[in-house]
Amino acid sequence: MSASTSSGTPGRSGGLAVVTMVRGDALFLDIWARYWRRFVPAASMVVVLDGPQDALPPACDGCQVLTLPPVAAFDGFDRARWAFLSHLASALSARFEAVLLTDVDEIVVLDPRAGDDPAAYILGRAEEVINPFAMEIVHRIDLEPAFDPARPVLAQRRYGRINASYCKPCITRGPIRWSMGGHQSDHGALHLSPDLYLLHLRYLDLGILRARQALRRGRIAEGSGDVAGHGWSKSADAMEGFLQSFVDKGAPEENGLDFGWQRGRIARSFHYDAAQAMWRRGTLTNRRTYTLPERFAGLF
Secondary structure: OOOOOOOOOOOOOOOEEEEEEEOOOHHHHHHHHHHHOOOOOHHHEEEEEEOOOOOOOHHHOOOEEEEEOOOOOOOOHHHHHHHHHHHHHHHHOOOOOEEEEOOOOEEEEEOOOOOOOHHHHHHOOOOOEEEEEEEEEOOOOOOOOOOOOOOOHHHOOOEEEEEHHHOOOOEEOOOOOEOHHHOOEOOOOOOEEEEEEEEEOOOOOHHHHHHHHHHHHHHHHOOOOOOOOHHHHOOHHHHHHHHHHHHHHOOOEOOOOOOHHHHHHHHHOOEEEOOOOEEEOOOOEOOOOEEOOHHHOOOO
């Protein structure tokens, strides 16, 4: 599949910019970069480095790389980080037809029933802001072996759970202000895409999760309190117990990923939070896992 282009809007490049920010996480950066360079030119891929990093994966060759000066953790660090990312995406929207910004462990895919090019699909939509439907890919430790980075992700991981918090307003055609984590925004309309899915890879593998969580706990220990989201403070053992809870809940269910009543509940929960000047969705999550349909297996 070739990188997508569009006739665009005067003053804009006519394409899609994809953006992420990373500190370490070379595995997830490699997955992210190899995926997106199939659909957009490398020059439309923006990688923000939170301080100098080791050598980047070869898939990042030709990407726009912005290296920020390192800073010690401080209270409110992640809120400040997302304020920066909001400004960056808003600025890019003046030159690109659309901007997609995710954490490095999040991949936005297009349901193969709707096409094979997520960039072209996004550029063909008219909505100002798009929220993909979200699934967290879960390592079913009772059914799947350790993850092999040399093999495609969805050839090894076939189970996920719904988490409405990750139905993020991550695709924008104009200026936007995101909450910490990018979970909410100041955009007052919800378009929950019927065809785009944000696949959160944090729980991809038990061993990777334990190691990553230890690094995150060390990172927030540099601060004195409100450094990042509460998920960063959980122990590696707690993460293993979390994955075990999916086993305890029962066998994965077959669904087809339509999720009609769940989509309706998410849409009905959309409301304005005056205190934070943000539009929010309610939570919707549990320990039930669903099997990804076979049509998704070759996406990345």
